[in-house]
Amino acid sequence: xxxxxxxxxxxxxxEGKTATLTCNYTNYSPAxxxxxxxDPGRGPVFLLLIRENEKEKRKERLKVTFDTTLKQSLFHxxxxxxxxxxxxxxxxxxxxxxxxxxxxxTILRVKS
Amino acid sequence: xxxxxxxxxxxxLKTGQSMTLLxxxxxNHExxxxxxxDPGMGLRLIxxxxxxxxxxxGEVPDGYNVSRLKKQNFLLGLExxxxxxxxxxFCASTVKELMNTEAFFGQxxxxxxV
Numbered sequence: 001x002x003x004x005x006x007x008x009x010x011x012x013x014x015e016g017k018t019a020t021l022t023c024n025y026t027n028y029s030p031a032x033x034x035x036x037x038x039d040p041g042r043g044p045v046f047l048l049l050i051r052e053n054e055k056e057k058r059k060e061r062l063k064v065t066f067d068t069t070l071k072q073s074l075f076h077x078x079x080x081x082x083x084x085x086x087x088x089x090x091x092x093x094x095x096x097x098x099x100x101x102x103x104x105x106t107i108l109r110v111k112s
Numbered sequence: 113x114x115x116x117x118x119x120x121x122x123x124x125l126k127t128g129q130s131m132t133l134l135x136x137x138x139x140n141h142e143x144x145x146x147x148x149x150d151p152g153m154g155l156r157l158i159x160x161x162x163x164x165x166x167x168x169x170g171e172v173p174d175g176y177n178v179s180r181l182k183k184q185n186f187l188l189g190l191e192x193x194x195x196x197x198x199x200x201x202f203c204a205s206t207v208k209e210l211m212n213t214e215a216f217f218g219q220x221x222x223x224x225x226v
Contacts, residue, residue: 034214043202043217089154099170100145100215104154
């Protein structure tokens with residue numbers, strides 16, 4: 001069956017540093033991959049989408065890479081701020097885009 | 113524009129009771145989803161719908177039923193609640209062309225079964 005793995009341990013970094021989160025998947029070849037942010041007590045909010053034919057995507061301080069050979073996506077936040085502290089989820093499309101399946105998420109804590 | 117609205121926000125049920133969670137979206141989206149979120153397990157897909165009148169099973173459908181009688185509403189039913197169904201439930205919706213758009217989520221329903 002398909003499996004999506006994200007760093008199970010929380011990532012603690014200092015303000016101003018770059019945070020890098022990992023999403024690995026097995027037994028599937030998604031057409032695209034999405035990243036979401038979730039704050040406590042709230043629903044996930046979309047951040048970025050990257051397609052299988054795209055190596056890298058950027059949006060302000062965010063950067064996503066997608067390596068279909070390694071079956072891995074990396075999510076980077078540069079110049080991190082305490083306000084970036086949240087849980088970050090990756091999601092893959094399945095069944096030709098009909099299903100959106102999520103990883104368990106990685107907690108990011110940015111300390112000032 | 114309200115987006116995706118879930119009702120209720122909180123609920124406590126006794127084992128064996130039934131209830132229905134309502135999800136309403138005002139964005140004219142074709143696709144709608146129900147997820148449950150438990151600590152350490154992320155979002156798990158319960159059921160989903162690709163259009164009015166259609167439903168399909170996700171990863172963890174047992175113990176739940178759904179209906180999509182109107183395009184804007186997606187109902188999740190628990191016929192006989194069990195403590196294992198204690199969770200936070202999220203509804204989401206997307207436009208038909210999922211490959212190019214994001215999912216919009218509701219604020220969640222926190223359900224406790226005692």
